Amino acid sequence: xxxGADQLPAAEAARTTASxxxxxxxxxxxxxxxxxxxxxxxxxxxxxxxxxxxxVNRLPLISFDSGxxxxxxxxxxxxxxxxxxxxxxxxxxxxxxxxxxxxxxxNPLVDPYLLGxxxxxxxxxxxxxxxxxxxxTSLPIDLVPMAAFVVALLTVSVTYAVGASFGGTRSGVTLxxxxxxxxxxxxxxxxxxxxxxxxxxxxxxxxxxGRLSGATWADVRLIIPYVVVSCIVLMLHRRHLDVFRVGDxxxxxxxxxxxxxxxxxxxxATFGTAAVVSVSGLIxxxxxxxxxxxxxxxxxxxxxxxxxxxMFGAAFLILADVIxxxxxxxxxxxxxxxxxxxxxxxxxxxxxxxxxxx
Amino acid sequence: xxAVSFDDVDxxxxxxxxxxxxxxxxxxxxxxxxIGPNGAGKSSLLRAAAGLVKSNGSISxxxxxxxxxxxxxxxxxxxxxxxxxxxxxxxxxxxxxLLGRTPYVSYFGSETxxxxxIVCDVIDRLRLGDFAPRHLGSLxxxxxxxxxxxxxxxxxxxxxxxxxxxxxxxIGHQQQAxxxxxEMRAHSGLTxxxxxxxxxxxxxxTDRLVMLDEGAVVSxxxxxxxxxxxxxxDVFQVNVTVEVDDGTVIVVPRRGSSTPDPDAHxxx
Numbered sequence: 001x002x003x004g005a006d007q008l009p010a011a012e013a014a015r016t017t018a019s020x021x022x023x024x025x026x027x028x029x030x031x032x033x034x035x036x037x038x039x040x041x042x043x044x045x046x047x048x049x050x051x052x053x054x055x056v057n058r059l060p061l062i063s064f065d066s067g068x069x070x071x072x073x074x075x076x077x078x079x080x081x082x083x084x085x086x087x088x089x090x091x092x093x094x095x096x097x098x099x100x101x102x103x104x105x106x107n108p109l110v111d112p113y114l115l116g117x118x119x120x121x122x123x124x125x126x127x128x129x130x131x132x133x134x135x136x137t138s139l140p141i142d143l144v145p146m147a148a149f150v151v152a153l154l155t156v157s158v159t160y161a162v163g164a165s166f167g168g169t170r171s172g173v174t175l176x177x178x179x180x181x182x183x184x185x186x187x188x189x190x191x192x193x194x195x196x197x198x199x200x201x202x203x204x205x206x207x208x209x210g211r212l213s214g215a216t217w218a219d220v221r222l223i224i225p226y227v228v229v230s231c232i233v234l235m236l237h238r239r240h241l242d243v244f245r246v247g248d249x250x251x252x253x254x255x256x257x258x259x260x261x262x263x264x265x266x267x268x269a270t271f272g273t274a275a276v277v278s279v280s281g282l283i284x285x286x287x288x289x290x291x292x293x294x295x296x297x298x299x300x301x302x303x304x305x306x307x308x309x310x311m312f313g314a315a316f317l318i319l320a321d322v323i324x325x326x327x328x329x330x331x332x333x334x335x336x337x338x339x340x341x342x343x344x345x346x347x348x349x350x351x352x353x354x355x356x357x358x
Numbered sequence: 359x360x361a362v363s364f365d366d367v368d369x370x371x372x373x374x375x376x377x378x379x380x381x382x383x384x385x386x387x388x389x390x391x392x393i394g395p396n397g398a399g400k401s402s403l404l405r406a407a408a409g410l411v412k413s414n415g416s417i418s419x420x421x422x423x424x425x426x427x428x429x430x431x432x433x434x435x436x437x438x439x440x441x442x443x444x445x446x447x448x449x450x451x452x453x454x455x456l457l458g459r460t461p462y463v464s465y466f467g468s469e470t471x472x473x474x475x476i477v478c479d480v481i482d483r484l485r486l487g488d489f490a491p492r493h494l495g496s497l498x499x500x501x502x503x504x505x506x507x508x509x510x511x512x513x514x515x516x517x518x519x520x521x522x523x524x525x526x527x528x529i530g531h532q533q534q535a536x537x538x539x540x541e542m543r544a545h546s547g548l549t550x551x552x553x554x555x556x557x558x559x560x561x562x563x564t565d566r567l568v569m570l571d572e573g574a575v576v577s578x579x580x581x582x583x584x585x586x587x588x589x590x591x592d593v594f595q596v597n598v599t600v601e602v603d604d605g606t607v608i609v610v611p612r613r614g615s616s617t618p619d620p621d622a623h624x625x626x
Binding site for chain 2: 015236239242243245246247249250252253254255256257299300301303
């Protein structure tokens with residue numbers, strides 16, 4: 001049966017609205033469950049089932065005895081919750097940045113580290129841990145995340161400058177290749193520095209593998225402005241990312257300033273990525289895998305993909321952290337190892353089953 | 359309706375000149391077909407008009423130079439359909455046609471009810487209602503081409519540039535696509551410039567043909583004047599006969615061509 005023109009707008013709008021509502025509610029539900037699990041499970045503290053009760057007890061106008069003592073609550077609130085919130089921020093940020101990078105470069109195999117954010121952060125952290133070691137101890141702030149953040153931004157800037165000099169901002173392909181070159185250079189520098197400071201290899205690699213242990217509310221406060229601003233900018237560009245799906249040429253003829261829009265999206269995604277990487281280390285595969293899972297189950301349109309990647313990415317990392325701190329308890333498995341163990345098989349599956357396009 | 363003026367427009371790729379200074383005026387509502395062998399400069403001319411390649415000279419629509427316009431303003435005046443549109447398989451036909459409203463959506467905005475109404479009107483007019491909720495990957499080549507043309511129509515630009523709009527279609531879908539463009543033009547008063555390889559189709563549907571070779575105009579005018587066997591033999595290096603049947607110019611290739619390699623003049 002042919003749908004009449006007068007029926008189409010209402011039918012399309014109703015279909016989209018209903019579908020979006022279901023997905024947003026589902027993602028919010030998954031995130032809430034992930035937060036509750038993250039807050040409830042740990043080697044010390046109250047029994048797991050008392051934590052949700054105490055969280056409800058802490059709500060305004062509600063008061064009952066959940067059985068959680070003040071000391072136990074301190075463990076939940078000061079140790080577990082910063083870790084859960086930080087995991088959520090890092091996972092959500094990496095996922096939304098990965099989805100944005102994949103959209104703006106029309107390449108399903110890129111992740112937020114494409115243009116050198118990870119390699120730069122690793123180099124910055126290595127520099128801080130070696131040459132800045134003596135200084136760090138005398139400073140009131142931790143130099144490592146700051147150096148990681150600054151060098152990550154510098155590295156991406158160099159990538160962009162190199163790519164743009166060959167017209168890469170127009171096609172995107174040259175920019176990706178510039179990223180490959182700059183990442184190799186930064187990694188080589190890092191290796192050179194490590195070779196001369198072998199005693200720091202273990203410390204640096206612990207950082208590289210990523211960790212949320214030792215997370216504090218100060219860490220959360222440190223990155224939250226970057227994450228919020230970055231996410232807002234990316235969300236405002238959801239429609240542009242949908243236009244990018246028809247390619248740069250057609251996007252340009254549809255009225256999109258391709259190079260400028262790509263730059264804005266890359267800057268926003270990079271700032272957020274550099275901020276979270278500076279406190280969490282390099283947590284791989286989240287930015288690659290989560291957007292693809294969302295695409296597979298909820299569709300590839302960016303208006304839905306970005307918010308769902310944010311929510312499911314946050315939930316994924318919170319749960320990955322729970323696995324990391326429980327499977328070999330009391331020792332902790334680095335979260336980067338957990339996400340890679342889940343992400344690598346999926347990545348191979350992706351390579352085998354999906355068409356790779358530039 | 360809008361007239362398009364080309365004044366000394368030339369296109370270069372590095373040192374190679376793809377289009378010699380080209381001057382012409384396409385009247386409001388006119389359909390001009392660009393013909394010529396591969397590398398003649400047809401696509402370069404269209405891409406210059408769409409703002410996709412740098413060009414010298416001036417291209418204007420109703421006296422407004424396109425070079426002075428912002429990308430969005432240009433897109434509201436000129437719609438462009440490339441030879442091989444990039445079609446996301448998992449996007450619905452409705453959402454794809456909706457992309458045509460991009461020039462009218464503010465930077466951080468989204469489509470209004472008015473935009474959706476226009477898209478629905480276009481979909482209805484092109485009889486695409488059944489395809490609207492379907493993914494593009496599930497459509498046939500001909501159906502996709504109709505959706506692509508619908509997107510160009512939803513752009514509401516008075517000038518439409520078509521680069522080989524029938525190149526990937528069978529003869530039936532070729533004819534349907536050309537009829538559709540003709541219908542679009544009649545309904546919306548569009549000015550159409552299309553690059554075409556099928557000379558008979560080009561002569562049948564367009565008002566005027568411009569034949570290009572090695573970036574320069576060889577001939578311009580009505581199909582019967584441009585499509586002569588001698589000229590086609592010279593430009594395309596082919597052996598053809600040209601017949602006129604009830605006013606339609608038909609180009610028929612003949613076997614036994616003694617002509618050299620068709621790409622020889624390109625220096626390949």
